Amino acid sequence: MDIQDAVTMIFKRLITLTTAMLLTGMVNAAPQLLDRVVAIVDDDIIMESELSQRMESVRVQNRDKDMPDSAALREQVLERMITESVQLQMADRAGIRISESQLNDAMSRIAGQNNMTLGEFQQAMVKEGVSFNFAREQIRNEMRISRVQQYQVGERIQITDQDVDYFLASDIGRMASAAEYRLRHILIAVPSGASADDYQTAEKKSRDLVAELRKGAEFSRVAMAESSGRTALNGGDMGWRKEGQLPSIFAEVTPKMAIGDVSEPIRTASGFHIIKLEDKRGGSTQMIEQAKVRHILVQPNEVRDEEQTKALIDQLYEQLSAGADFTALAKEYSDDPGSGASGGDLGWVSPGEMVPEFEDAMQTTATGDISSPIRSQFGWHVLQVTERRDADIGEEVQRNQVRQMLYARRFDEELPIWLRKIRSEAYVDLKESL
Numbered sequence: 001m002d003i004q005d006a007v008t009m010i011f012k013r014l015i016t017l018t019t020a021m022l023l024t025g026m027v028n029a030a031p032q033l034l035d036r037v038v039a040i041v042d043d044d045i046i047m048e049s050e051l052s053q054r055m056e057s058v059r060v061q062n063r064d065k066d067m068p069d070s071a072a073l074r075e076q077v078l079e080r081m082i083t084e085s086v087q088l089q090m091a092d093r094a095g096i097r098i099s100e101s102q103l104n105d106a107m108s109r110i111a112g113q114n115n116m117t118l119g120e121f122q123q124a125m126v127k128e129g130v131s132f133n134f135a136r137e138q139i140r141n142e143m144r145i146s147r148v149q150q151y152q153v154g155e156r157i158q159i160t161d162q163d164v165d166y167f168l169a170s171d172i173g174r175m176a177s178a179a180e181y182r183l184r185h186i187l188i189a190v191p192s193g194a195s196a197d198d199y200q201t202a203e204k205k206s207r208d209l210v211a212e213l214r215k216g217a218e219f220s221r222v223a224m225a226e227s228s229g230r231t232a233l234n235g236g237d238m239g240w241r242k243e244g245q246l247p248s249i250f251a252e253v254t255p256k257m258a259i260g261d262v263s264e265p266i267r268t269a270s271g272f273h274i275i276k277l278e279d280k281r282g283g284s285t286q287m288i289e290q291a292k293v294r295h296i297l298v299q300p301n302e303v304r305d306e307e308q309t310k311a312l313i314d315q316l317y318e319q320l321s322a323g324a325d326f327t328a329l330a331k332e333y334s335d336d337p338g339s340g341a342s343g344g345d346l347g348w349v350s351p352g353e354m355v356p357e358f359e360d361a362m363q364t365t366a367t368g369d370i371s372s373p374i375r376s377q378f379g380w381h382v383l384q385v386t387e388r389r390d391a392d393i394g395e396e397v398q399r400n401q402v403r404q405m406l407y408a409r410r411f412d413e414e415l416p417i418w419l420r421k422i423r424s425e426a427y428v429d430l431k432e433s434l
Contacts, residue, residue: 039078040429041085051078053134060129078430083419084145086426091144094151098140106139153418157410159403167402176405177398178243179283181254184219184236187229189271199267206265206272213262219276228271236276243283250275282401286394288351291362292387294344296329297336299379313373313380320370326384335379350393358383 039046055077059067067073104118111121122132167173188206190198209226213219220235231238246254250273253263257277265272296316300309316329327343334340354362357376361383365371371383 037431039082039431040427041082042089042427044085044089046078046081046085051081053131054081057130057134057138082426082428083423084141086422087145087148088141090152090422091148094148096144096147098143103136103140103143106143107136110139149415149418153414154407154411157407157414159406159410163406164399164402167406168399173402175242175244177282177402179255180240180242180281181246181277182240182279183238183246183250183254184223184276184278185229185231185238186219186223186227186236186274187232187271188226188265188274189228202272203265203267206274210262210265210274213274213276219262229273237278240281249273283394283398286397287390287392290348290350290389290391291385292389293346293349293362293383293385294326294330295336295339295346295358295381295383296326296334296344297340297379297381298333299335301335309380310373313382317370317373317382320382320384326370348389348391350391 036048037045038048038051051074055070055073058073058077068076107121108118111118114121114124116124125132125135168177186206186209188202188209190202194202205226209222213222220237223229223232223236227236229236243251243255249266249268253266253275254277257263257275259277259280261277263273263275265274267273296313298304298309298313298316300306304312312333316333319329320326330340330344334344336344339346349362351359353359355376355378357374358381361371361374361381362385365383365385367385367388369384371381374381374383
């Protein structure tokens with residue numbers, strides 16, 4: 001950027017201020033500095049007012065923390081703004097924009113994370129002394145910068161199947177990807193030096209409790225009333241434990257239990273233990289019910305309005321209910337380009353893969369039956385579930401989680417390197433001594 005370009009930009013930024021001075025009669029007042037350029041960054045400038053507003057925002061957000069002195073804070077914030085400016089100019093050149101609806105969605109998510117509505121979030125920010133419009137623009141800029149970073153840095157990161165295999169085979173990988181269990185525990189204790197009769201009495205009581213629990217008694221209530229264990233007052237809740245962190249007396253039993261199961265009494269020197277598997281996460285086993293589905297989709301078009309489309313799907317439903325060949329009708333009538341040619345076959349479908357209306361019909365239609373016509377965003381459907389099965393997708397989920405974790409780790413390593421590079425390549429002219 002040459003001096004003339006810089007002067008032009010400064011003029012554009014200050015012309016509105018000059019106009020305001022003329023309108024308010026300030027031209028005859030003593031000269032007063034209203035704003036000034038603190039840095040030129042490639043084709044952009046950073047004004048003193050922008051820097052001051054950003055510093056104040058940082059102070060508000062960190063009011064409960066020890067802050068550096070003003071000079072050090074000013075230097076940090078200005079350097080951050082310079083790096084952001086470089087990235088925003090890259091976003092401009094790449095045509096990266098954030099629409100109002102996208103920005104509103106992001107603001108709503110932030111408000112929701114703070115258990116507020118968007119209106120309540122706006123009021124809270126105003127109360128804290130933060131301009132809502134300023135915050136909106138900051139979030140818009142952060143979203144644009146994030147997209148630039150994903151494009152410039154993320155696109156160069158490739159996580160291969162071999163990377164995933166190596167991680168899973170490592171000690172840290174085995175530990176990180178191991179299943180976690182949330183257990184509840186009841187101990188029916190026996191006294192020190194217990195006799196055979198003591199054990200017999202404790203065993204009978206523990207078996208009675210197991211029967212009661214399996215009939216639906218609330219585990220936490222029973223634990224608080226009957227358990228001698230350390231977690232009794234917490235309803236027997238042992239919290240989340242990795243498989244390798246389970247007490248040895250539970251290590252063989254727990255992995256074989258399904259969520260909600262109550263174990264048989266487990267005898268030890270201290271008495272009889274009862275455990276319930278409250279929940280499980282992670283690991284290489286995750287069972288889901290899949291359905292093998294086929295459907296016929298008809299959609300309104302230039303020659304068929306909504307009413308005619310509904311009449312057609314009703315007609316097809318009647319034919320199918322009377323025993324017509326599903327495959328033949330799908331090939332002839334279905335508007336789904338993906339499945340129509342194969343007789344409407346969608347293959348094995350997992351929960352969450354279809355739109356809600358379709359999934360609800362899939363879940364409530366008995367195997368072999370034809371669903372009544374349903375309307376979704378895509379048009380009118382009739383479907384048939386031909387088979388159901390329990391499928392283990394745990395390994396696939398586990399590998400995807402590892403892939404995402406490795407990607408995030410690599411991204412965090414590469415991002416600072418890239419930021420230093422673009423900062424060093426940028427034209428930056430500081431207009432003050434820091």
